Amino acid sequence: MLFILGIVFLTAFCYSTFKLGEYLVQSQREKSAFDTLSGIVEKDAASTEVTRSPDLSDRSQSGNLPDQSEAAAPQETPKVPLAKYETIYEMNHDFFGWLSIEGTSVDYPVVYTPDRPEYYLDRGFDGTFTGSGVPFIDERCPEEGDYYLIYGHHMQNKTMFGPLPYYAERNYYEVHPFIRFDTRFEEREYQVAAAFYSRVYEEDEVGVFRYYEYFDLTEQSVFDEYVSQVKAAAIYDTGVEMQYGDELLALSTCNYHTADGRFVVVAKRVS
Numbered sequence: 001m002l003f004i005l006g007i008v009f010l011t012a013f014c015y016s017t018f019k020l021g022e023y024l025v026q027s028q029r030e031k032s033a034f035d036t037l038s039g040i041v042e043k044d045a046a047s048t049e050v051t052r053s054p055d056l057s058d059r060s061q062s063g064n065l066p067d068q069s070e071a072a073a074p075q076e077t078p079k080v081p082l083a084k085y086e087t088i089y090e091m092n093h094d095f096f097g098w099l100s101i102e103g104t105s106v107d108y109p110v111v112y113t114p115d116r117p118e119y120y121l122d123r124g125f126d127g128t129f130t131g132s133g134v135p136f137i138d139e140r141c142p143e144e145g146d147y148y149l150i151y152g153h154h155m156q157n158k159t160m161f162g163p164l165p166y167y168a169e170r171n172y173y174e175v176h177p178f179i180r181f182d183t184r185f186e187e188r189e190y191q192v193a194a195a196f197y198s199r200v201y202e203e204d205e206v207g208v209f210r211y212y213e214y215f216d217l218t219e220q221s222v223f224d225e226y227v228s229q230v231k232a233a234a235i236y237d238t239g240v241e242m243q244y245g246d247e248l249l250a251l252s253t254c255n256y257h258t259a260d261g262r263f264v265v266v267a268k269r270v271s
Contacts (some may be wrong), residue, residue, distance in 0.1 A: 017111055030132045033124055033158055037245035038107055041098065045084035080187045089184060092125055097183040099135060099150065099251075101176055110150055110181070114139040121151075134162050140215040146247040147217045148181070154253040154263070167195035167261045170236050172232045176240075179267050181249055190249045190267035193240035196233035200260040209233055211250065211264055220244045230266050242268050 081089070088109060089095045096112035113119045113132050120134040135152040152161030166172040179190045201208045209229040217223040227242045242248065247269035255263035 029132050030124065033110055033126070033130075034108055034159075037109055037125060040087050041084050048083040063232050065213055081184050081188070082182065084182050085182070088125075092127075094120070095125075095184065096137060097181055100180045101163070102178065102180070103176055105159050106161065106163055108135050108152075108160070110135045110137060110238055112137040112139075112143065114143070131155075135160070138212070138215050142216055142218075145216060145218065147215070149212070149248070149250045149252065150181075150213055151252050154255060161251060164195075164253050164265055167192065167265050168197075168235055168263070169209055172237060173236075178270075179249065179251070179265075188269055189271045190247075191240055191270045192267045193238055193242055193248075194230050194234035194266045196230070196235055196266075197255065197257055198233065198262040198264055199258055200262065212252065212262075217248065240268060242266075 053077065057261050085095070085098065092111070092131070094113050095109055096109040097110045099107070099110050099115065102106040111120050111125075117139040120136045122131065122133050123131060124130040124132075132153050132155055132226055135150050138149040138151065141148050152164075154165070154242070155162045167176075173192055173195065174248075177192050181188050181190060190257065198211055201210055202211075209232070211229070211233075214222070215228045217226055223244045229241075249267045249269070251265045251267075253263055255261040
């Protein structure tokens with residue numbers, strides 16, 4: 001009997017060890033893939049040459065300025081992609097921007113697939129299956145909106161959005177108060193305004209803040225309602241005020257303080 005139990009325990013131990021090794025190898029492979037993407041961005045950013053706009057000062061002397069009717073005609077300035085993101089955009093047209101928090105492991109591409117919700121929940125940037133997925137924008141957020149809700153996994157090895165729950169401590173916020181979220185066309189910086197615990201609520205629960213049901217804050221009443229509930233849920237007061245017209249960013253990840261728990265960080269664009 002003892003022999004049989006020993007065999008059972010040994011088999012279970014070997015299987016657990018195998019699965020742990022498999023997880024570690026997979027985690028390292030996924031981390032290396034993102035490190036490669038980050039390296040591409042850094043290389044392209046370093047090689048980008050700053051081009052100067054043509055000097056139009058001589059045109060006034062040569063009489064080549066457009067006439068008043070042409071000058072007065074409203075013209076929409078075309079958006080110019082940032083050169084440092086062009087290579088990875090060509091690799092995957094689902095690429096929307098790049099998210100990073102200085103001094104943390106958060107340094108990832110962000111994808112947007114409104115026609116394929118949660119497609120990257122368990123896929124890597126190259127479309128292959130992964131456990132960590134890729135941070136993605138809620139498909140209901142307008143592409144050109146003033147608010148983005150981004151989801152990412154809470155990985156045990158603290159990759160992806162694993163560091164976010166550290167914002168429960170004010171000291172962590174004070175060391176990491178800013179978030180970079182560039183789009184393909186614009187470099188952006190946000191300041192953390194609030195952090196709070198939440199969860200996925202049942203349909204019949206009332207008087208709760210379903211932050212994940214807010215995805216378009218263009219109406220002032222909706223914006224004010226959202227901000228009011230964020231402030232009420234906040235673990236501490238950062239002193240960062242959010243007013244209608246501000247561009248906001250929310251990062252959401254799973255958390256284990258309760259069943260279906262979530263941890264959320266909300267930030268306001270400052271540049």
